[in-house]
Amino acid sequence: MDFDGTLVDIAERPSAIVVPRDLPALLMRLQIFLGGAVAIVSGRPLADLVSYLAPADLDIIAEHGALVRRRGKPAPEPEVIWPDSWQIRLERFLHDHQGTELEYKTSGIAIHFRRAAEAQDEALRLLTTLMSEAPGGAEILAAKMAFELKLTPANKGKAIADLMEEEPYRRRIPIFAGDDVTDEPGFAVVKALGGVPLPMDKAFQGEPRGLRDWLATEIGIKGEAAA
DSSP states (O other): OOSBTTTBOOOSSGGGOOOOTTHHHHHHHHHHHTTTOOEEEOSSOHHHHHHHHTTOOOEEEEGGGTEEEOTTSOOOOOOOOSOGGGHHHHHHHHHHSTTOEEEEOSSEEEEEOTTOGGGHHHHHHHHHHHHHHSOTTOEEEEETTEEEEEOSSOOHHHHHHHHTTSTTTTTSOOEEEEOSGGGHHHHHHHHHTTOEEEEHHHHSTTOHHHHHHHHHHHTTOOGGGGO
16 A cells, blocks of 8 residues: 555645554554555655554555565665755755755655645756756656655566565455555556556545545454544
């Protein structure tokens, strides 16, 4: 499952999301129900996901597949790969476009403009300039009211395909829920593997609560665990 817009509602700023109180418990119960075969597949930094979902110990694919942490194992300690020289230009953009927000990742940078829609073109222009200075393989991802400059060839589809080659996922039918264009590679791989893609807008009317309620019903949990 994706995280933002899938398990939790999207907020005005990435740092302003509200994680339902019982979401970690729901995911832990789902993990038991499926023999451990539960993974979060998100574009967020790994540390964010670990913190938001604690105390659940889940398989987590972060930064669109650039970072993977398997349950029961320590989180990797990746090195930031984007140049320090970009910092001044990024901070200047933030200062000049009030309401925008930068999301720093080890393998890329996202500019969010949900509170400053007029900054969309300038955000894309800046990231395009930075991409021209980056090593080969960089690309710009369009997301909901955000652009992300990604510096690795990783994507959610490849990450899911790799995970499906390992236990406890091997020989299972994959199901992947997501809400954004960055989830499309995941949907394609899941479909190719004979699985079930669950675009949030079609499967749950775009409501994370709908997905959480469905999961709770499937594993026989009622009441607060689905809240």
